[in-house]
Amino acid sequence: MRPAPNAERLSRMERLFHDAAARAPEDREAFLAAAAADDPSLAAEVAELLASADPPSPLLDGDASPDLVGSRIGPCHVKGFLASGGMADVYRAVRTADDVELHVALKVMRRGLDTGSMVARFRRERRTLARLRHPHIVALADVGVLPDGRPWLAMELIDGEPIDRWCARRGLDARARIGLFVEVCGAVHHAHRHLVVHCDLKPSNILVGEEGTPKLLDFGIARLLAAEGDDEPADEMPAPLTPGWASPEQLRGEPASTASDVHALGVLLARIVDARTPTALAADLASVAAMASHADPAARYASAAELAGDVLAARDGLPLRAHPGSATHRVRRFASRHRWAVVGASGLLLGLLVGVAGLWYGWRSAAHDASVGWRAHSQVVEVVSLLQEVVRRTEGGGLDAALDAVAARLPDHADAPETEGRLRFALAALYEQVGRQEAALQHVERGLAIARVARSFDRRTVREAEERLARLTALRPKGP
Amino acid sequence: MTTQAWPPLVHAELRAVARRLMRRERPDHTLQPTALVHEAWMRVAGRPDARGLSHTRFVALAVATMRRVLVDSARRRCAARRDAGRRMDLDDSTPAADRCSRELLLVDDALRTLAEADADLARLVELRVFGRHGVDEIAALLGMSPRTVKRRWAFARSWLAREIRSQGR
Structure with a gap:
């Protein structure tokens, strides 16, 4: 040895x-x-x-099994191996039926699932998917089961580009991007009306072809392909999750619903709005995206169609269902319960919402870098959860105590200075409004110190903070 | 500490790692991804310094933890098989999943040897093999260029494959 x-x-x-x-x-x-x-x-x-x-090792190289190349599967002749994704291997194939040749993507589940109940479930899904006929949804061409029990699906092979890359590469203006997005919403809504949920909407599943038509892939099969085995009840099977795109309820392991797709659409909207969008429109779209991807499913748009409606309203400068200050049911409920505090507190919440909108912008401008985008998105999630905590605690006690509780959580963000900086700015605004000038001063000073080092803050945020600092310093009682 | 204390996306990160891992495990694996995540979660979240962890550190810990869980489980399976009868040889009729469990233990051993000589390379391999992270992700996590990650992985893969070959006989 x-x-x-x-x-x-x-x-x-x-x-x-x-x-x-x-x-x-x-x-x-x-x-x-x-x-x-x-x-x-x-x-x-x-x-x-x-x-x-x-020899390829499943452990060292993954378990891609491009062993079907050259074989016939149903009416499909397998030409090549495309990719391994999720629970399936994807092959390039040509399907010949009724003398018509169609290039298809053939997805073959990786492991034997040849038990009766899986096959029955597969047939059920096939009937469901066959109902989806929409110009922006890639149709299922065929479904079947290999002799070894592995189910397969064939769908039209789309030669396209992920929607975010398409928008960026073509330099599409805001109107064109909104147009594409609304078409995507239409397709999602169509599926929802047929009781099919996508569960895994993201740019790589929304391809735009040369002629500019968006096509949604993998509709309704996400869950199908995620099956781990036969021992779990079909409806409790975990679906694949994509960090940054999956909704909070999916991340908690709860069943996905149409509201989960609306959440992903909100994330997509924020992703495809780019820096050249006029400020007012960008702010409206950020509000729409924030409402669509609200942590609470009940606070989101009721449907993809309703979301599309608000996006079009934003484009045309019409009033929105979502705008800062009334974006959530929580805020409205809060306002009706605490009339005495509404004038002050709604201003405070508005401040926090503006902070959240600022994060959305940061996220949007970082869309080219997935890792930065991920981080920015986690900041949004964190700030929104803090916002909810403030509201929740205020309902049960004083706003002062709620702010102190949030401030006490700041050390959690020691490794994410950008989040910490933004939280400190938001806290400074809130403390100032409840009359805790010393605390406000302390947070705005620390926040500015972070902003100077991090350099990723937009000028407006920094200027506002500097103005607050100047104001607080001027008002500071002279020491004894 | 409860799981509530973590931002939801950290949980997503864990689940994604677990899913990539479980995909290569035997179909009738007794550990479901949720259980694996839970176990790794409890172990990482139970650390006294858990809340101050950076993203990079968290991913590294989660991957290392899942490696441990999988290795323990593979070890139990191999032991159970040995007890069941010694006529089980590693030949072509051995189900792929059984070979995989055994290979997992061999990789784990080889990785330990590697870590003593080159901790950085061992970390890279751990992220690649036990975390199924892509080249770009690993480059970002370890602060290397993707080119360096590819080159170093090519070497490590050859070295590991040879270790497995020589031990597996």
Whole structure:
């Protein structure tokens, strides 16, 4: 047995591996012999590493099983392997039926699910999907089960680009983006009326073809393909979740509903609104997106159609269902319960909502960088949850106590200075309005210190904070 | 500490990692993704420093934790099979899932050896093999360029495959 490598030997081995790999195979042996003349066993070891054509290992390489290429599946001739996604392998195939050739994407479930109940469930889903006929929904061409029990689906192969990339690459203006988005909402609404929920809406499932038509993929099959096995009841099977797109109720493991799709549409709206959108329109669209992706399903738009209606209203400058200050039922309920505090408190909540809108903008402008987008989205989620906490605590006690509770949670954000900075600005505004000038001053100062280092804050936010600081400092009682 | 204390997306992150892991496990795996997440969750969230963890650190811990859970479970399965009878040889008739459990233990051993010589490379492999993270994700998490991640993974993969071959016999 070979001895365990020490650090020095391993690092030399890796260097030799890369240097030798960069050479033509026939030159490697001579190169290694010369480069490791002092250590022939090392040279031999590197040569062994380079020479070994390992069989693919499911553990090291994932379990892609492109073994169906060249075979016939139902009316489909499998031409090539496309990708492994979710629980299925996806192949490129040509389907010939009634003398018509159609290029299809063939999704084959990875594992044997040949039990009677799975097949029955699959047939049920197939009937459901067959009902979906919409110009913006990719139709299911065929469904079947392989001899080994693995179910497969064939759907039209779309040669398109994810909607966000399409918008960015073509430099579409706000009206064109809104037009595309409304078409997507129409398709989602159509499916919802046929009682089919997508569960996993995201740009990679919304492709736009050359002619500019959006097509939704994978409708209703997300859950189908997520089946882990036969022992779980069909309706409790976990669906695939995409961080940043899945709704809070899906993340909690609750069943997805049409409201979950509305949530994803809200996330999409925020993603495709770009920095060139006129400010007023962008603010309205941010409110619409915030309402669509509200943490509480009941506070979202009742349907994708209603969401589309508000987007069109924003485009045309008409009054919205969603606008800052009345975006949530919670806020309205709060206002009706606490008439005494409405004037002050609704102003406070407005301040927080504006803070949330600011985060949406940050997220939008960071849409090109998925990791930044993810972070910004988690900030939105965090701030919204804090907003709810403020409202909840205010219902049971004093606003002062609620603010203190939020302030006490600030150390949670020590590794996310942007979130901490924005929270401090929001807190400063709130403390100022309840008359706690010292606390307000403290938070605005710390927030500005963060903003100076983080540099990712927009100028308006920073200017507002500086004005608040100046005001608070001027009003500060002179010390004894 | 309750799970409520975590932002929901952290839970999503865990679930995604678990899902990628479970996909490669045997179909009748006794651990469902939810159970795996829960176990990893309890272990990571139970740490005294849990709330101050950065995203990078959290992902690393979650992946390491799930690795431990899976290795423990693979070890139990292999032991149970050994007890059931020794005529079980690793040949072509061995179900893929059984080979996978055994391979998982071999990778775990090899990774331990690797960590002693090159901790950075071992971390990369752990994210790749036990977290199923993509090249770009790993590059972001470890602060390397995607090119470096690809190169280092190519080497590590050859090295691991050889370790598995030599141990597996």
